Amino acid sequence: MMIISRIPEQVIILNRIDRPPTTTRPDEGLKSLVKVVRVLHVFSRTARALSLAEICQRTGYPRSTTHRLLSSMREAGLLDQDRNRDRYRLGLKLYELGNTVLANMDLHREARPYVEALGRLTGQVVHLAVFDGRHAVVIGKSESQIDATSGAFLESAPAHCTSVGKAILAYQPDAVLDTFLAEGLARFTDTTITDPAVLRQELELTRSRGYSIDQAEHQPGLNCVAAPIRDLSGRVFAAVSVSGAAWKTPPSDVGRVAKIVIHHADAISRALGHGA
Amino acid sequence: MMIISRIPEQVIILNRIDRPPTTTRPDEGLKSLVKVVRVLHVFSRTARALSLAEICQRTGYPRSTTHRLLSSMREAGLLDQDRNRDRYRLGLKLYELGNTVLANMDLHREARPYVEALGRLTGQVVHLAVFDGRHAVVIGKSESQIDATSGAFLESAPAHCTSVGKAILAYQPDAVLDTFLAEGLARFTDTTITDPAVLRQELELTRSRGYSIDQAEHQPGLNCVAAPIRDLSGRVFAAVSVSGAAWKTPPSDVGRVAKIVIHHADAISRALGHGA
DNA sequence: CTAAATTGTCCCGTATACCGGGATTCTATT
DNA sequence: AATAGAATCCCGGTATACGGGACAATTTAG
Numbered sequence: 181m182m183i184i185s186r187i188p189e190q191v192i193i194l195n196r197i198d199r200p201p202t203t204t205r206p207d208e209g210l211k212s213l214v215k216v217v218r219v220l221h222v223f224s225r226t227a228r229a230l231s232l233a234e235i236c237q238r239t240g241y242p243r244s245t246t247h248r249l250l251s252s253m254r255e256a257g258l259l260d261q262d263r264n265r266d267r268y269r270l271g272l273k274l275y276e277l278g279n280t281v282l283a284n285m286d287l288h289r290e291a292r293p294y295v296e297a298l299g300r301l302t303g304q305v306v307h308l309a310v311f312d313g314r315h316a317v318v319i320g321k322s323e324s325q326i327d328a329t330s331g332a333f334l335e336s337a338p339a340h341c342t343s344v345g346k347a348i349l350a351y352q353p354d355a356v357l358d359t360f361l362a363e364g365l366a367r368f369t370d371t372t373i374t375d376p377a378v379l380r381q382e383l384e385l386t387r388s389r390g391y392s393i394d395q396a397e398h399q400p401g402l403n404c405v406a407a408p409i410r411d412l413s414g415r416v417f418a419a420v421s422v423s424g425a426a427w428k429t430p431p432s433d434v435g436r437v438a439k440i441v442i443h444h445a446d447a448i449s450r451a452l453g454h455g456a
Numbered sequence: 457m458m459i460i461s462r463i464p465e466q467v468i469i470l471n472r473i474d475r476p477p478t479t480t481r482p483d484e485g486l487k488s489l490v491k492v493v494r495v496l497h498v499f500s501r502t503a504r505a506l507s508l509a510e511i512c513q514r515t516g517y518p519r520s521t522t523h524r525l526l527s528s529m530r531e532a533g534l535l536d537q538d539r540n541r542d543r544y545r546l547g548l549k550l551y552e553l554g555n556t557v558l559a560n561m562d563l564h565r566e567a568r569p570y571v572e573a574l575g576r577l578t579g580q581v582v583h584l585a586v587f588d589g590r591h592a593v594v595i596g597k598s599e600s601q602i603d604a605t606s607g608a609f610l611e612s613a614p615a616h617c618t619s620v621g622k623a624i625l626a627y628q629p630d631a632v633l634d635t636f637l638a639e640g641l642a643r644f645t646d647t648t649i650t651d652p653a654v655l656r657q658e659l660e661l662t663r664s665r666g667y668s669i670d671q672a673e674h675q676p677g678l679n680c681v682a683a684p685i686r687d688l689s690g691r692v693f694a695a696v697s698v699s700g701a702a703w704k705t706p707p708s709d710v711g712r713v714a715k716i717v718i719h720h721a722d723a724i725s726r727a728l729g730h731g732a
Numbered sequence: 733c734t735a736a737a738t739t740g741t742c743c744c745g746t747a748t749a750c751c752g753g754g755a756t757t758c759t760a761t762t
Numbered sequence: 763a764a765t766a767g768a769a770t771c772c773c774g775g776t777a778t779a780c781g782g783g784a785c786a787a788t789t790t791a792g
Contacts, residue, residue, distance in 0.1 A: 277554060
């Protein structure tokens with residue numbers, strides 16, 4: 181008995197005419213997928229394992245719905261469940277997918293020549309890093325380019341106390357920055373920025389001049405200058421930096437070095453298709 | 457034997473007679489989520505960027521459906537799209553989620569004492585690694601335990617030529633192994649196993665004796681012995697190994713060392729809740 | 733340069749797959 | 763053993779996603 185849908189046939193023709201931009205909402209698409217992603221985002225480094233009730237509370241979804249959702253996600257491998265009746269956590273499959281993302285980045289190939297050139301030009305160590313929401317993960321280095329497809333070293337450091345981290349952070353949407361700040365800013369040296377308000381100012385400054393600096397905020401005696409790299413959709417997702425011992429890099433040099441770093445970073449962005 | 461549904465209601469019969477016409481299966485849950493995951497799995501290290509048509513072809517879904525699906529996934533951040541009308545690839549958000557999975561693993565905490573004990577007992581270097589579908593990623597080492605929450609080094613090597621890799625691979629479901637083999641086995645030394653059939657045999661052997669060995673298959677002159685680690689659902693997802701210079705470890709020692717490695721690996725599994 | 737073929741996007745009625753209140757079962761606590 | 767609280771299951775009703783097909787934007791062929 182389906183009496184539900186009975187739409188007047190006359191209206192149909194008119195449909196094509198009215199194409200006012202306001203009526204067509206950005207329509208988030210599949211409703212269930214929105215829910216799934218929402219659930220995934222409930223997990224974080226401080227919320228590693230959550231019960232059904234906790235997930236309900238944080239998402240606002242009804243218990244029954246959430247339960248079905250979680251079961252399906254577990255079945256699909258997006259979530260793992262501690263034993264049979266216990267808490268949920270992010271699934272191992274996500275780790276696998278994440279590593280595939282990293283391995284498939286064009287950044288490895290495209291950035292190599294620029295990273296090496298930058299190393300030769302400055303005579304200092306150059307780092308290439310991507311952002312994972314919390315850390316700046318180093319995927320390339322002058323003199324020892326990393327090849328993610330055949331085994332590699334990966335080094336990572338918190339984003340708030342490294343030049344690459346701040347260069348990326350400065351261009352993230354507010355939501356990302358808020359999430360980042362929510363987990364706290366650990367101190368590493370006596371110059372590490374641990375006050376969220378101060379960091380926001382620092383990022384503002386970084387945006388305004390186009391490059392970031394690290395004054396021994398992670399490792400004592402080590403200064404760095406970094407500039408952001410954009411993917412072909414224009415989003416900042418990586419950065420390059422030049423590092424040097426503090427006593428070897430007088431403040432007067434920073435501006436000069438920064439220009440070179442920015443130039444190379446922009447070249448990498450272009451190689452990735454940004455603005456093409 | 458199997459009673460599918462215990463609802464012998466006579467009343468309902470009129471309304472929905474056909475209960476088990478097509479779906480007698482354990483009901484995979486949200487249909488759309490199954491599709492989403494299927495699409496995610498179409499991507500791999502050899503299929504980095506795919507067009508709508510290619511994805512349709514590989515999944516078998518109709519164009520229209522796939523298009524809607526891809527749009528929603530892009531909106532959700534699960535996929536990124538090169539420019540506006542171009543290919544799709546796995547989204548950066550997946551990388552972020554993957555790193556969260558790694559950071560949230562109890563393995564870091566729980567395994568540390570056992571890894572260190574194993575290092576003291578054998579006097580050799582001990583590695584703790586997890587599997588990402590392709591590589592064995594080292595997340596812990598005797599003498600220098602890695603803390604994923606505050607910055608770290610990660611070293612990874614292909615699974616087919618390391619003891620940790622083979623220990624994990626030996627216990628993976630067929631589908632995972634097939635995917636792994638499909639991308640080829642790179643040669644590193646003259647003992648590296650590059651023939652899929654030979655590797656399958658080797659894994660069979662590994663299963664039967666409970667530990668794996670690496671006879672200089674990745675680095676010349678370096679032998680290793682590894683044993684699998686299970687999470688609390690019983691799945692093998694990690695392994696520990698002991699490495700030593702080939703000339704220092706006579707074949708007669710392998711059995712003795714393997715026993716110790718297995719013992720510690722099992723202890724870690726238990727600490728994670730396996731069999732509790 | 734035009735035409736044909738291919739590929740991406742949009743529309744819409746329909747069928748179905750999901751929603752969520754509430755009953756039921758299971759586990760933890762007193 | 764009894765109670766409370768959480769997780770799981772059920773089922774009617776309806777919102778939602780499906781997918782054929784039209785249309786638009788490319789690319790390739792002529």
